Amino acid sequence: MVARLKLPSALGDALLDEARGAGAVEICGLIAAGEAHAPVRYPIANRAARAADRFDMDAADQIAAFKAIREAGQTLVAIYHSHPRGEAEPSIHDRRGHSYPEALALIVAPAAVRAARIRAWAMQASAPVEVTIDWVDAL
Numbered sequence: 001m002v003a004r005l006k007l008p009s010a011l012g013d014a015l016l017d018e019a020r021g022a023g024a025v026e027i028c029g030l031i032a033a034g035e036a037h038a039p040v041r042y043p044i045a046n047r048a049a050r051a052a053d054r055f056d057m058d059a060a061d062q063i064a065a066f067k068a069i070r071e072a073g074q075t076l077v078a079i080y081h082s083h084p085r086g087e088a089e090p091s092i093h094d095r096r097g098h099s100y101p102e103a104l105a106l107i108v109a110p111a112a113v114r115a116a117r118i119r120a121w122a123m124q125a126s127a128p129v130e131v132t133i134d135w136v137d138a139l
């Protein structure tokens with residue numbers, strides 16, 4: 001598992017814009033990167049019935065995103081979602097529902113006040129472990 005995650009500041013800004021634009025509904029998607037590419041996001045529709053505090057990625061969007069990632073020679077880095085209210089810390093549902101253990105959980109919380117608005121977590125079985133994000137101008 002990576003100890004630190006390097007992401008472009010522009011990606012962070014785009015994630016915050018996407019989260020704010022969704023209002024009270026959680027956003028979700030994939031972040032992938034390749035040797036020749038800076039990390040990019042693949043937004044996916046949230047199909048959860050309780051989309052204010054859950055996310056359930058649209059199956060067709062998810063298949064299309066994984067295909068695009070493969071075709072671009074990228075690998076999955078993180079699964080992102082937002083917390084419209086509160087902090088960028090994994091909820092109990094996030095801990096139970098993280099489907100890709102090799103990918104980090106990136107949580108976008110535009111309203112966070114106690115800590116950073118975007119945080120990354122390695123979702124280990126025992127407890128999530130925070131991974132430091134290094135925001136850079138370009139990769």
Ligand SMILES: [Zn+2]
Pocket residue numbers: 081082083089090091094107
């Ligand atoms: Zn969550």
